[in-house]
Amino acid sequence: AQKVTQAQTEISVVEKEDVTLDCVYETRDTTYYLFWYKQPPSGELVFLIRRNSFDEQNEISGRYSWNFQKSTSSFNFTITASQVVDSAVYFCALSDSYSGNTPLVFGKGTRLSVIA
Amino acid sequence: AAGVIQSPRHLIKEKRETATLKCYPIPRHDTVYWYQQGPGQDPQFLISFYEKMQSDKGSIPDRFSAQQFSDYHSELNMSSLELGDSALYFCASSHKSQGISTDTQYFGPGTRLTVL
Numbered sequence: 115a116q117k118v119t120q121a122q123t124e125i126s127v128v129e130k131e132d133v134t135l136d137c138v139y140e141t142r143d144t145t146y147y148l149f150w151y152k153q154p155p156s157g158e159l160v161f162l163i164r165r166n167s168f169d170e171q172n173e174i175s176g177r178y179s180w181n182f183q184k185s186t187s188s189f190n191f192t193i194t195a196s197q198v199v200d201s202a203v204y205f206c207a208l209s210d211s212y213s214g215n216t217p218l219v220f221g222k223g224t225r226l227s228v229i230a
Numbered sequence: 231a232a233g234v235i236q237s238p239r240h241l242i243k244e245k246r247e248t249a250t251l252k253c254y255p256i257p258r259h260d261t262v263y264w265y266q267q268g269p270g271q272d273p274q275f276l277i278s279f280y281e282k283m284q285s286d287k288g289s290i291p292d293r294f295s296a297q298q299f300s301d302y303h304s305e306l307n308m309s310s311l312e313l314g315d316s317a318l319y320f321c322a323s324s325h326k327s328q329g330i331s332t333d334t335q336y337f338g339p340g341t342r343l344t345v346l
Contacts, residue, residue, distance in 0.1 A: 149334070157318060159273070159337035205272060209335075217263060217275035217286050218335060 116141045118208050120221035127196050128229050135191040135224045137206030143167075146210040148182065148189045149218065154202040165189065196228045232256055234323050234338035242344045243311050251306040251341045255323030261285065262304040263335060264296060265320040273320055279304055280326055311345045318342050 117140040127133045139148065150162040163173065165182050173180045177194045193200055203225045207218040235254040243249050255262050261280045265273035266289075275288035279298035290296075293311075298304045308315060319342075322335040 151337070157342070158339045159320060159322075161334055161336055164334045217278060217288055218265075218273070219275075220272035222272050 116143075116146075116208050116210055116219045118206050118219055118221035120204075120206055120224050122224045123222070124225045124227070126227045126229060129198060130195050132192060132194050133196055133226065133228075135193075135204050135206075135226065137189045137191065137221060139187050139189065139206070139208050141208060141210050143210040146208060149207040149209070150180070150189075150191050151205045151207060151220075152202045153205065153223070159205070162191075193226075196226075198228050198230050201226060201228045234321055234336055236319075236321050236338035236341050238341060239339065240342050240344075242346065244346055245311060245313065247311050247345075249308045249311060249343060251308070251319055251321075251343070253304045253306070253321030253323075253338060255302050255304070255321075256336055259323035259325045259336075260302060261324045261326050261333070262298055262302070263322040263324075264290075264304070264306050265322065265337075267318040267320060267340075269317070276306070308343075313345050316343060316345045 119138045121136055146167045148165045152160040152162055163180055170182050179192045181190045203223045205223045206221045209216050209218050237252045263278040264276040266276055267273040276290040277287050277296050278285040282298045293309050296306045318340045320337050320340045322337045324333040324335045
């Protein structure tokens, strides 16, 4: 069975601070995909990144970076120089088929509040 | 770029009434997923369709049914509504491709259902 754990329920930081959101996953499959989605107060789910199990390279996109470590089954997300607009609930999710085209299993989410 | 369209965006119903939610996937996407997100919860998978056939089934109540039509849009039909059905209902779409997949589930803005 697949499981995604986001141990941090809520995080509050002051603007311009760096913040890391943790994600630990469990799966028996050797081929799987990991995702991060952002849910701002308006409610929509915004896709941020997709990473497959064969690619452990870290990725950076602007102020966002992701650290994937298979050895610890973790896929952590760091926001550098946080901004108020980063305030949202962030979900880590897992899909375990080769094509990534199976239902997503979400973590419980981490609510990030960035204070000006 | 075109996104997933859901209608209506908000819906208020009485207990025991029926509701129909509609989803129009991103053009050329052939797979549709339905998720339910209760207040303060993570999205839970309900059901998915690929090429108009049911693909996967999650925690969808027997009172709910869904289908995908020839134009790939999907409808989620909910009957005998209960107070506990009040939630945000997301539709997501993706493209199932052969070989190494590039598909990612892109979510619509959601339909907020309130059952009184």
